[in-house]
Amino acid sequence: TEVENFPGFREGIMGPDLMEQMREQAKRFGAEIRTEDVEELDLTGEIKTVSANGETYQARAIILAMGAAARYLSIPGEEKLLGRGVSACATCDGFFFRDQDIAVIGGGDSAMEEATFLTRFARSVTVVHRRSEFRASRIMLERAKLNDKITFLTDTKVLEVLGDTSVTGLALENALTGEKTTLDVTGMFVAIGHDPRNELVKGQVELDEAGYVKVASPSSATSVAGVFAAGDLVDHVYQQAITAAGTGCTASIDAERWLAEQGDITSNTLEHADQPVDVGSA
Incomplete structure (x- = not known):
């Protein structure tokens, strides 16, 4: 897909190329990226658990960004x-x-x-x-x-x-x-709408009547402490790449500030516990 309405690309850019540029920029700043299928989330308790491809990741903060699928x-x-x-x-x-x-x-x-x-x-x-x-x-x-x-x-x-x-x-x-x-x-x-990809979080975070994850606007905080959400998983109005990217930025800032408030921003006692874990793609 050619993306023509993302700021900074006057002539437009192909979707995969935009994603790769974002990926490389994130890696430049230290992000660790794992391309895996998430099978289960456990958002109960102080420590959240992500199970993917036989591996288990733990973190105090998680960002949900699984997006929405066409109906x-x-x-x-x-x-x-x-x-x-x-x-x-x-x-x-x-x-x-x-x-x-x-x-x-x-x-x-x-x-x-x-x-x-x-x-x-x-x-x-x-x-x-x-x-x-x-x-x-x-x-x-x-x-x-x-x-x-x-x-x-x-x-x-x-x-x-x-x-x-x-x-x-x-x-x-x-x-x-x-x-x-x-x-x-x-x-x-x-063109009959979209369904949010909420299967992993049903019964764990509060959803709205359409199944989208509810956040405490203007923040990205969900009903569970330490769990934030962004992109089309929370947005059933705009559903554009630039709006998803904006809420992704909001969620990252919210997660970092929340960790700092908990005094855990520099903790290394758990794998990835000192950094928010992003689940999915908006």
Whole structure:
């Protein structure tokens, strides 16, 4: 993915390149980076435990930054054709659908934004929404409606993604009449929201009604002392690289100050206990 809205990169930068630059800068200042799959977190007690790839890490402060994952429809053909016509990121994959007919699934602001963006490349974009009314803000909806390349199918459910090796169409059903039809498209972009990756912390820290980790704004402190959170794990509004980076900085400062208040900032009695441990990526 090309990142065009991160400060300091006037011509934009590819996502992996930005990540590598951040990684190298962090290592320059002494950060120890482990690329491992975290299997379990124990946030109870003064000492927190992180289990990953058979290793156990202990720390007094932990930063949670597992991010959020795009929500999919869970219908036949969707998973099989993921990356072969099915996508949840217009900015990542829109270019590959130049002069093609594609569909966007959803009825909120993100769906309207994705549809509008995709008209830069696609021949036509059909927005498919299961209800008659859209959740999108008026300005986003009007902008989409004024675009000649965008058409709308309301009260319509997607039953199946068609195609063997790539998307060839969508099987649809009218929610009011039950009539079944086929929409001929070569791409389907799902824009129905995100789910926070909270599996590791459910039942350990307080979550909001949508499952995002609650923090004591403007700080990054969670409901558990010594545990901080940042990025899309706490943000269901902006979900941008720069906002995630900003909250990551906030969490690092909060964790360092918290350790200093506990008198543990220079302690070496536990592995990593003198430094906050960052779990995941925003």
